[in-house]
Amino acid sequence: MSSAIEAFLKENRIDEVECLVPDMAGIARGKILPAKKFLEGMRQRGLRIPEDVFVQTVNGDYPEDPTPVVSAAARDVYLTPDAETIRIVPWYSEPTAQVICDAFQFSHEPVEIAPRRILKKVLELYAEQGWTPTVAPELEFFLVDVNTDPDYPLEPPIGRSGRRETSRQAYGLDAVNEFDPIFEEVYDFCEAMNIDIDTLTHEGGAAQMEMNFNHGDALLLADQAFLFKRAVREAGLRHKVYATFMAKPMQGEPGSSMHIHQSVLDAKTGRNLFATKGGKDTALFRNHIAGLQRYLPAVMPLLAPNVNSYRRLVPDYDAPINTHWGYDNRTVGLRVPNSGPENRRVENRLAGADANPYLAIATSLACGYLGMMEKLKPRQPVDGSAYRLARTLPRTLYDALERFNGAKALKPVLGALFIQAVTLVKYAELDAYQQVISSWEREHLLLNV
Numbered sequence: 231m232s233s234a235i236e237a238f239l240k241e242n243r244i245d246e247v248e249c250l251v252p253d254m255a256g257i258a259r260g261k262i263l264p265a266k267k268f269l270e271g272m273r274q275r276g277l278r279i280p281e282d283v284f285v286q287t288v289n290g291d292y293p294e295d296p297t298p299v300v301s302a303a304a305r306d307v308y309l310t311p312d313a314e315t316i317r318i319v320p321w322y323s324e325p326t327a328q329v330i331c332d333a334f335q336f337s338h339e340p341v342e343i344a345p346r347r348i349l350k351k352v353l354e355l356y357a358e359q360g361w362t363p364t365v366a367p368e369l370e371f372f373l374v375d376v377n378t379d380p381d382y383p384l385e386p387p388i389g390r391s392g393r394r395e396t397s398r399q400a401y402g403l404d405a406v407n408e409f410d411p412i413f414e415e416v417y418d419f420c421e422a423m424n425i426d427i428d429t430l431t432h433e434g435g436a437a438q439m440e441m442n443f444n445h446g447d448a449l450l451l452a453d454q455a456f457l458f459k460r461a462v463r464e465a466g467l468r469h470k471v472y473a474t475f476m477a478k479p480m481q482g483e484p485g486s487s488m489h490i491h492q493s494v495l496d497a498k499t500g501r502n503l504f505a506t507k508g509g510k511d512t513a514l515f516r517n518h519i520a521g522l523q524r525y526l527p528a529v530m531p532l533l534a535p536n537v538n539s540y541r542r543l544v545p546d547y548d549a550p551i552n553t554h555w556g557y558d559n560r561t562v563g564l565r566v567p568n569s570g571p572e573n574r575r576v577e578n579r580l581a582g583a584d585a586n587p588y589l590a591i592a593t594s595l596a597c598g599y600l601g602m603m604e605k606l607k608p609r610q611p612v613d614g615s616a617y618r619l620a621r622t623l624p625r626t627l628y629d630a631l632e633r634f635n636g637a638k639a640l641k642p643v644l645g646a647l648f649i650q651a652v653t654l655v656k657y658a659e660l661d662a663y664q665q666v667i668s669s670w671e672r673e674h675l676l677l678n679v
Contacts, residue, residue, distance in 0.1 A: 239269070253286055321465075390407070523555065554612045
């Protein structure tokens with residue numbers, strides 16, 4: 231591994247290296263080093279960060295008492311770069327590389343609350359059964375004007391025509407071309423970073439876009455989604471535009487999701503285990519869907535991780551409110567697209583674009599895994615609108631966390647320590663949120679109550 235990284239740095243004449251680790255929120259943490267010091271640190275376990283970076287909240291704070299999940303001394307852990315993830319950082323003028331790292335205790339055991347480790351742990355469970363999951367995320371995001379006042383509502387940016395987009399232009403080609411210089415740069419960045427993106431489309435919101443990824447290995451796709459967010463935000467900034475992956479950034483507009491297409495292959499033959507040769511659904515496919523139906527409502531803090539996330543999950547905005555499933559039905563939480571048997575898959579539509587891609591993919595696969603192991607039976611597929619049926623997803627992050635802590639079946643899969651860490655971080659974020667008085671409260675309560 232180290233020789234491959236050394237060869238990459240030498241071949242590309244790299245001056246500096248960014249060591250990246252995704253934290254609980256999917257934010258890139260880590261450190262930047264000169265290439266020589268990076269190599270020295272890599273050989274001597276010298277790439278170190280505090281363990282409590284994995285319980286850092288989205289607003290940069292820490293839980294009041296994180297000691298149940300990290301050391302009271304805020305001890306260091308060391309980073310091991312994954313050679314498969316080293317890439318050029320294409321937006322710097324100086325030759326710079328970025329590499330995603332795994333975190334280890336000095337006893338050589340992996341840090342069990344690190345998000346990338348959680349996904350690896352779930353994939354190991356699949357491998358033990360001779361299964362190989364394959365996934366394809368779809369990430370939605372908005373382009374908005376630069377906004378330096380948090381109290382001021384976001385607005386779509388002005389495009390090439392000199393006008394803001396005000397009407398909804400779902401699948402509009404000319405609407406995408408309004409921001410063609412940004413997306414040309416996004417494609418250039420992704421090509422330089424070996425991010426295997428597929429289709430760019432305009433979604434239903436004003437200046438809302440969706441980027442689809444080609445299907446493949448779950449860890450590889452999580453890495454790509456993690457890096458893609460950085461690339462899109464950087465491309466936007468270079469054109470004086472914000473790219474945001476907030477779940478619901480603008481009032482009256484749809485939210486942004488991260489749909490996860492997933493299927494399971496036979497590890498030896500590569501055959502899709504979700505369909506027979508004749509194209510019928512297999513029992514294993516039904517078990518997988520049943521696992522998603524039963525357990526997804528309990529893991530929503532990993533799919534809808536922020537207070538804002540639950541504003542997306544409302545009827546009639548192309549977002550689910552329950553875990554019903556159906557064939558080519560976009561009102562359900564679990565959609566089965568039309569496909570041949572080799573491409574049979576289920577699309578989990580619950581996760582928001584604000585979710586950590588490692589945790590969203592790990593969680594979705596974990597729920598399907600439990601369904602297959604427990605041989606669960608799904609409810610009947612839904613024809614017509616699922617919005618007429620009862621809401622079964624939590625309405626708030628408070629509700630979601632209560633369910634999350636009661637999900638006993640998930641503790642052996644995700645790890646009891648990790649579940650405790652998520653709970654600590656999310657309650658700390660909720661405490662911070664509760665101290666903020668919103669503009670809505672000032673507008674409607676100040677002089678009326």
